[in-house]
Amino acid sequence: MFGGTLALVRLLPAVSRRKTAVFAGAVLIAAAAPVAITVLTGLLIGSIPATVRSGFDSGPGRHTVHLLAAVAALILLQRALTPIMLALATTLGRGVDRHLQERVMAAVGAPTGVAHLEDPDVLDRIRIARGLGMGNRRPSRAVEGLAHLVPSWLQALGGAAVLIGFHWWLGLAWLVAWPVLLFYLQREYVRVGQVVYRQSQPLRRAEYLRDLALTAPAAKELRLWGMLDWLLDRFDAAWLAAMQPVWRARRPRRRVVFGTAGVVLVINVASYSLLAWAAVRGHASLAALAVYTQALAQANGYTAFDDDNAELSFASATVPNVVGLEHKLQAPPAIVAAKQPEDSPHHNIRYENVTFRYPGAHRDALSGLNLDITAGKSLAIVGDNGAGKTSLVKLLCRLYEPTGGRLTVDGGNLTGLDPTAWQRRIAVLFQDFARYHLSVRDNIGLGAPELAHDEQLLEKAADKAGVGELIASLPNGWDTVLSREYAGGTDLSGGQWQRIGLARAFFAVEGGARILILDEPTAALDVRAEAELYDRFLELTAGLTTVLISHRFSTVRRAERIVVLADGTIAEDGTHDELVAQGGRYARMFALQAARFVEAAGNA
Numbered sequence: 001m002f003g004g005t006l007a008l009v010r011l012l013p014a015v016s017r018r019k020t021a022v023f024a025g026a027v028l029i030a031a032a033a034p035v036a037i038t039v040l041t042g043l044l045i046g047s048i049p050a051t052v053r054s055g056f057d058s059g060p061g062r063h064t065v066h067l068l069a070a071v072a073a074l075i076l077l078q079r080a081l082t083p084i085m086l087a088l089a090t091t092l093g094r095g096v097d098r099h100l101q102e103r104v105m106a107a108v109g110a111p112t113g114v115a116h117l118e119d120p121d122v123l124d125r126i127r128i129a130r131g132l133g134m135g136n137r138r139p140s141r142a143v144e145g146l147a148h149l150v151p152s153w154l155q156a157l158g159g160a161a162v163l164i165g166f167h168w169w170l171g172l173a174w175l176v177a178w179p180v181l182l183f184y185l186q187r188e189y190v191r192v193g194q195v196v197y198r199q200s201q202p203l204r205r206a207e208y209l210r211d212l213a214l215t216a217p218a219a220k221e222l223r224l225w226g227m228l229d230w231l232l233d234r235f236d237a238a239w240l241a242a243m244q245p246v247w248r249a250r251r252p253r254r255r256v257v258f259g260t261a262g263v264v265l266v267i268n269v270a271s272y273s274l275l276a277w278a279a280v281r282g283h284a285s286l287a288a289l290a291v292y293t294q295a296l297a298q299a300n301g302y303t304a305f306d307d308d309n310a311e312l313s314f315a316s317a318t319v320p321n322v323v324g325l326e327h328k329l330q331a332p333p334a335i336v337a338a339k340q341p342e343d344s345p346h347h348n349i350r351y352e353n354v355t356f357r358y359p360g361a362h363r364d365a366l367s368g369l370n371l372d373i374t375a376g377k378s379l380a381i382v383g384d385n386g387a388g389k390t391s392l393v394k395l396l397c398r399l400y401e402p403t404g405g406r407l408t409v410d411g412g413n414l415t416g417l418d419p420t421a422w423q424r425r426i427a428v429l430f431q432d433f434a435r436y437h438l439s440v441r442d443n444i445g446l447g448a449p450e451l452a453h454d455e456q457l458l459e460k461a462a463d464k465a466g467v468g469e470l471i472a473s474l475p476n477g478w479d480t481v482l483s484r485e486y487a488g489g490t491d492l493s494g495g496q497w498q499r500i501g502l503a504r505a506f507f508a509v510e511g512g513a514r515i516l517i518l519d520e521p522t523a524a525l526d527v528r529a530e531a532e533l534y535d536r537f538l539e540l541t542a543g544l545t546t547v548l549i550s551h552r553f554s555t556v557r558r559a560e561r562i563v564v565l566a567d568g569t570i571a572e573d574g575t576h577d578e579l580v581a582q583g584g585r586y587a588r589m590f591a592l593q594a595a596r597f598v599e600a601a602g603n604a
Helices: 002-015 017-054 059-109 120-129 139-163 168-198 200-214 219-224 228-249 254-281 286-299 307-315 318-328 389-396 419-424 440-445 455-464 468-473 494-510 527-535 576-582 585-603
Strands: 348-356 366-374 378-383 404-409 426-429 515-519 545-549 561-566 569-574
Touching: 002 017, 002 059, 002 139, 002 318, 017 059, 017 139, 017 286, 059 120, 059 139, 059 318, 120 200, 120 318, 139 168, 139 286, 139 307, 168 228, 168 254, 168 307, 200 228, 219 228, 254 286, 348 389, 366 389, 366 404, 366 545, 366 569, 378 389, 389 515, 389 545, 419 426, 426 494, 440 455, 440 494, 455 468, 455 494, 494 515, 494 527, 561 576, 561 585, 569 576, 569 585, 576 585
Parallel strands: 378 545, 378 561, 426 515, 515 545
Antiparallel strands: 348 366, 348 404, 561 569
């Protein structure tokens, strides 16, 4: 808990040095003022008998007036300072939340590939770092808790220090007791928090089921198949299974509760008994009794088991988790990357005995693959589902690294090239391309963000994808948001979205990409749109190293070279005519697909 609290405090200057300095000063004054008020009030009470005897015009009377003015000034200062301190805590807390979210985003986006986004441990850490599953206990609430807790702790320690003047061992007992008791009490909160964090994966399952009912993707099937009751039952079961261990852990252990309460009771009984004995025996003056009684009350103000402490111990645990996530996703020591010409590859890209298996998978997606992709030419890749086509492309994009063998570019190992620079060389339209709830301009411009302001390049990419007329017909043209979830927004059909995705890939080419990867680029297009696109295929891909993945042989046959993947390796290689003449796997697939068109034509 204390490590998390210190880590949280160290974040504050990163949010705002000036506000942190003012906040720290306000906390110190808020803590010191009550202790000073205690001492001055005791002295004020002690001065009253002499003032009564001598009058206000006397020296003792003026001393009483000065003490009264000092106490009043400190009380006013304390009252004025408290709302300022709380407002600063709220502002800093919001800044801490934003700062941590940015660090999480940077950490998750730092790796070159995407394998970590399939790692359950990483996903659990991300969930914790986002502050989910902890109710509203976010780091911002912990900062607000500090505004209440730190002054109370310092006041209690100040009161204990004052008690040293009464009996040194009594003051020392208070100084030692509260930090020790706080440690044991906070361990109860930390124990509960650890149980919550261990339940992160079950909670993710429950939240997935919840989101199915609340978001659009599954809405149609939920209604048509009557799945809502089933979904509610599954959510209840998943939620209860995740939370029952947490509820059990929330029951405080009796030895901690009774042990800490017993220690506090014993020290208080001893303290007040000593004060009463000193008063009866006349060993302490009226002023001393007033000071020590208030100091004892302040020593008892050391809050250790309340909502603020819960906020602090739960939410501050997020900060070490973010640091742990950063360390887990930290890139290995930088290797001096080989320089690559801006228009590379010049000669070829080679897969040399490449093997690849997805994390946690039981079989290889690629097995001993050898493939030479000639620069500036078009290559089509065909094969059954699961043959390894998309996996081959992901390795080329360095979204994953081979588990065996290597990829080379113009003879140099791909792993020796700067991954960021290499990925900027690639324009890709994945089969499951992203549909951003952003404007048309952003959806296409993200292919080369640094050029997104160039209207001519945007229009050129849109025209290549055949989406120019569609954009012109939208309510706000290029500024139309492609989502009905926003006012003035609209959604597109599958084929229209695919054209937007294709335009984004072409815009990346306008930004300097030299490798174009198209994974089922016409799967959602109608026959006419597909034909129009592939009539221009050679024109659109001229000078680019193009890799085309498709199940449609009318599309594939336009490529200059075709390879057939089977079981993660190359089964056949050649042009369309060569492969048909061989009578092998490609010829059978082509004949099967062509037969459907012949039958349809005959029926027509």
